[in-house]
Amino acid sequence: MEYAPVHTQLVHNILNDLWLKLQSAELIRADRMEQQLIESHVLFVAKNGEGRLTIDYRDYRLRRDAVHFAHPGQTIGVFAESEQGVELYAVRFAVQDDAKTAAGFPLKGEVPIYPETQAFMLCDLISACLCSDHSLERFRGQSAFLELMYVLLKNIRLLPERDPRTALDRTKAYIETHYKENLTIEQLARMADISPKYFVDLFKKTYGKSCIDYLTEVRINNAKRLMTRSDIRVRDLAHQVGYSDEFYFSRKFKKEVGVSPSVYMKNRRRKIVAYTPAILGQLLALQIMPYAAPLHPKWTHYYYRRYRADIPLHLSAYRFNRDWESNMEALVRARPDIIVCDKDSLHMSEREELEKIAQVFFIPGKGLHWREQLKLTARLLEAEHKAECWLHSYDQKIKSVRDHLNRELKDDKILAMSIYKNHYYVSPVRGMMDVLCHDLRLNVVPGLLPGEARQAISAEQLADLDADRIMLNICQEPESLREWQSLQSSAFWRDLKAVRRNRVHLISSDPWREYSAYACERMVDDFLKQLHGDRPDEFRI
Known part of the structure; x- marks a missing residue:
C-alpha cells in the first residue's frame, strides 16, 4: 500500500x-x-x-x-x-x-x-x-x-470528497451555520451527492435523529441563546432563526421546550448563576433555568445531556472544583446578576473573587437539610410559592411510592454502600440515606458505628450485614473499577445473599451523590427503575 x-x-x-x-x-x-x-x-x-x-x-x-x-x-x-x-x-x-x-x-x-x-x-x-x-x-x-x-x-484512510460520511458531516455543519435559510432535504442531499431517500436514512442512522429534527433543534437552541441576550420580539426572533411565520415558530418552540417563547424569555430576564451542581438541582426544582452552571458529560451527566442547550454558559464541572479560576474568567465576561453557591465548598480566594463579579447568595451546605436549602434559595430568589408547590408534589409522590414499596419489599434489608479506590463504605452520603431511610422508610442496614456516616468496612464484613438487597455506587475511575472487578471474582462476594439472588443494584453518582431537591426526586425514580427495569406498567404514580 x-x-x-x-x-x-x-x-x-x-x-x-x-x-x-x-x-x-x-x-x-x-x-x-x-x-x-x-x-x-x-x-x-x-x-x-x-x-x-x-x-x-x-x-x-x-x-x-x-x-x-x-x-x-x-x-x-x-x-x-x-x-x-x-x-x-x-x-x-x-x-x-x-x-x-x-x-x-x-x-x-x-x-x-x-x-x-x-x-x-x-x-x-x-x-x-x-x-x-x-x-x-x-x-x-x-x-x-x-x-x-x-x-x-x-490502514488509516484519508476521507475522499465523495465519501458519504465526509459529505454527511459537511451537510450537518452547513445546517449549523445556515439554519436561518429555507433548507430542504433535496438541497442537502445534493450537497452530499446522494439520493434524498438515502440521505434521510443515512443521516438518521449516523446521528441518531432525522435531518428535520436536527434542523429544528439547531433553530430552537439558537433562539434560546438570542432570548438570553435581549428583549427581542417574538416575530423578529422567529425570522432570525429561520421561521417566516411567528405563530408556527411559537407552536414549534412550545412543543420542543414546554413553554411559549414569551414565558421562556420572562423566566430568563435575570442572569442567575448556579455555581455548583447541587445549586443547579435546587434551581430546577424551582423551575428556574440558570444562565450559567457546571456541565460535563461525566461529572454532571444528566444535566449536561438534558439542559446543555438551555444553559448558555457552561462552567467547569471538574470534581473538587479545581478549575475555579477559569470559571471566574468566564463569569467576569458574562456579567451575571446573581450568583448562588454552596457556602461550604468554596476557597476563601474563590469566594472573594465571586463577590467582585455580582451579588452572591451563599447557601449553607453542612447542617442544613435539602428542604431548608430549597426554601432558603426560594426566599432569596423570590420563588417561595414554587418551592411550596414542588415540596407538596414531592411529598405526594413519596407517599404513593412508599405505600407501593412497603407491599413489594416488606422487610427486605437494604445495604447502601460505595466503592472508592480499594475502600468500601456503608451509608456513604446523606442524600442517599435521606431518600432511602427517611422519605421511603425502607429497612436500610445501619452502619457498624451508629450515627456515623461514610463508615469504611472490610469486604469480609459485608457478609455480617446479611443484606437482602445492595445499592452499590462505584466511583468511575480506574482504581475503583479494578477493585470492583476483583470483588466480583471473590468467593465471599458471590456467596452473599443479595448476590446469589441477583439483587445487587448498581447506582450512578449522578444523582445518588448529589444533595438537592431535584436529585432526591431523581433518586426515587431511579430506585423504582432498579426494581422494575423499563417496565413502567409495574408501578404508576
Whole structure:
C-alpha cells in the first residue's frame, strides 16, 4: 500500500519517537457504560452492535470503518442504540515519549480505517493471550498489540470528497451555520451527492435523529441563546432563526421546550448563576433555568445531556472544583446578576473573587437539610410559592411510592454502600440515606458505628450485614473499577445473599451523590427503575 504524507508522518512518530506498552484489553458488552475518568491511553475497536462512544464532549458513532483513541485525563462513556447492546474492545496502553519529541501520541478521537481491516480479530487474540496462565502467551499479547497498531496505521484512510460520511458531516455543519435559510432535504442531499431517500436514512442512522429534527433543534437552541441576550420580539426572533411565520415558530418552540417563547424569555430576564451542581438541582426544582452552571458529560451527566442547550454558559464541572479560576474568567465576561453557591465548598480566594463579579447568595451546605436549602434559595430568589408547590408534589409522590414499596419489599434489608479506590463504605452520603431511610422508610442496614456516616468496612464484613438487597455506587475511575472487578471474582462476594439472588443494584453518582431537591426526586425514580427495569406498567404514580 502506498502511504499518503500524513500516514508517513504518523508512522514515523509512532515507531521512532514513542514506546508503546500494552496494559490490558477488555471486551465491553453493555447497553450503557457510565462516563468514567481514564488514566491511560485507550484504543476502542467496535466488534458488534450499534451505539455511540463519548470522549469528553465529543460524541462518535461506533462502526467497523473507524477506531477511536482517548488520552489520559479524558472521560469516556458508551451508549447502545439497539436492544442487543454493543460489543467493543477497550485496549489500554502506556506511551513513553522519546526525549526528541514533545508531541505525544498523535492519534486522538476518531480515526477512519478501511472496513476490511477487521482489527477486532487481533483484539480477540490480544485478550486471549492476556488471559493465559503462561507467561509466554502473555508476552505474545504485547506482540499482537504492536501488530494491531501496525495494521491500524497501515490502514488509516484519508476521507475522499465523495465519501458519504465526509459529505454527511459537511451537510450537518452547513445546517449549523445556515439554519436561518429555507433548507430542504433535496438541497442537502445534493450537497452530499446522494439520493434524498438515502440521505434521510443515512443521516438518521449516523446521528441518531432525522435531518428535520436536527434542523429544528439547531433553530430552537439558537433562539434560546438570542432570548438570553435581549428583549427581542417574538416575530423578529422567529425570522432570525429561520421561521417566516411567528405563530408556527411559537407552536414549534412550545412543543420542543414546554413553554411559549414569551414565558421562556420572562423566566430568563435575570442572569442567575448556579455555581455548583447541587445549586443547579435546587434551581430546577424551582423551575428556574440558570444562565450559567457546571456541565460535563461525566461529572454532571444528566444535566449536561438534558439542559446543555438551555444553559448558555457552561462552567467547569471538574470534581473538587479545581478549575475555579477559569470559571471566574468566564463569569467576569458574562456579567451575571446573581450568583448562588454552596457556602461550604468554596476557597476563601474563590469566594472573594465571586463577590467582585455580582451579588452572591451563599447557601449553607453542612447542617442544613435539602428542604431548608430549597426554601432558603426560594426566599432569596423570590420563588417561595414554587418551592411550596414542588415540596407538596414531592411529598405526594413519596407517599404513593412508599405505600407501593412497603407491599413489594416488606422487610427486605437494604445495604447502601460505595466503592472508592480499594475502600468500601456503608451509608456513604446523606442524600442517599435521606431518600432511602427517611422519605421511603425502607429497612436500610445501619452502619457498624451508629450515627456515623461514610463508615469504611472490610469486604469480609459485608457478609455480617446479611443484606437482602445492595445499592452499590462505584466511583468511575480506574482504581475503583479494578477493585470492583476483583470483588466480583471473590468467593465471599458471590456467596452473599443479595448476590446469589441477583439483587445487587448498581447506582450512578449522578444523582445518588448529589444533595438537592431535584436529585432526591431523581433518586426515587431511579430506585423504582432498579426494581422494575423499563417496565413502567409495574408501578404508576
